[in-house]
Amino acid sequence: MGLTYQSTGKLTSRVTLHTKSATYDYVIALAGNPNTGKSTLFNALTGLRQHTGNWPGKTVQRAEGTFQHNSRQYKIIDLPGTYSLLANSADEEVARDFICFARPDATIVVVDATCLERNLNLALQVMEITSKVVVCVNLIDEARRKKIRIDINKLSNRMGVPVVATAARSGEGLPRLLEAIEDVAGGCILPKPKLVRYGQMVEEAVAWLEPRVRDAVGEDINARWLALRLLDGDINLVKAMEKYLNDREAVTVIPVAREGWA
Amino acid sequence: MSSITTLNRMSNGSFALVTGITAEGLTRRRLLDLGLVPGTKVEVIRRSPVGDPIAFNIRGAVIALRREVAGQVLVTPWN
Secondary structure, three states, rough: OOOOOHHOOHHHHEEEEEEEOOOOOOEEEEEEEOOOOHHHHHHHHHHHOOOOOOOOOOOOOOOOEEEEEOOEEEEEEEEOOOOOOOOOOOOHHHHHHHHHOOOOEEEEEEEEEEHHHHHHHHHHHHHHHHOOEEEEEOOHHHHOOOOOOOOHHHHHHOOOOOOOOOEEOEOOHHHHHHHHHHHHHHOOOOOOOOOOOOOOOHHHHHHHHHHHHHHHHOOOOHHHHHHHHHHOOOOHHHHHHHHHEEEEHHHHHHHHHHHHHH | OOOOOEEEHHOOOOEEEEEEEHHHHHHHHHHHHHHOOOOOEEEEEEEEEOOOOOEEEEEEEEEOOOOOHHHHHHEEEEE
């Protein structure tokens, strides 16, 4: 079961992608680089035994599970492991489309405590799309063994989103992660992610394009991020918009993009 | 000292500092996403039997690149 047109096409997307059904209070997405323990965390939270293994593209399609916390029902989606949301492999498109168009109530970015710097790229990219982010610094036990110390509070201050250290294998840190998820999904905490500022030329173009994009697609999709992708000439994203947005929205935003490119 | 070469020309076991990426478009994006930004130290780990692809240690992860792609990463040897 993946993001097929039939399951997620625009006719049904409002129902299946947005998943605001009576059965679940919140929808949570799990994103992260390959090999950061996303699937282990997914299994620890849901009690499922989704197969975990170590090869590229293992979780190519999303896996879904549910769990309960403080009498709320959560639906959690395990996205494929990716280094980026910008290049255009099938994995990355699945992850990007879900975060961007399904708009989960919170996105957990799982990062590897033993090589934090290579993982933060994806965290920043997710933070550009949505502010409802919790960063989960996983494999903290492994990091301790390697004598790596991570200042969780400082990381949280610098990024502007909640950060929790976990070792999903042993269950360490999971209670605090659940609290953070609840706070962000329920709106008790409104994270203010520190965003990347680009060069003057890019920012000027974004300033011009962003309000026009917002007029076209409304408040539901992050207009700044969309404007940046349009400036990138990201043709695959335009195709995805045709797939997920209402006809009216797609028809109005694409000419805006063309104008922006010109 | 700062002789510029490309990543595919580095021998196994050597280290290199990234100085730039000549690739464009998607390949460029992918290389940057893998952590190959200027100033990054890369270790050449090994080559497959036919010499292609080549495995590198990039910021703590082992990543194999095709020779053609590695040839679009500008580096200076680091010792």
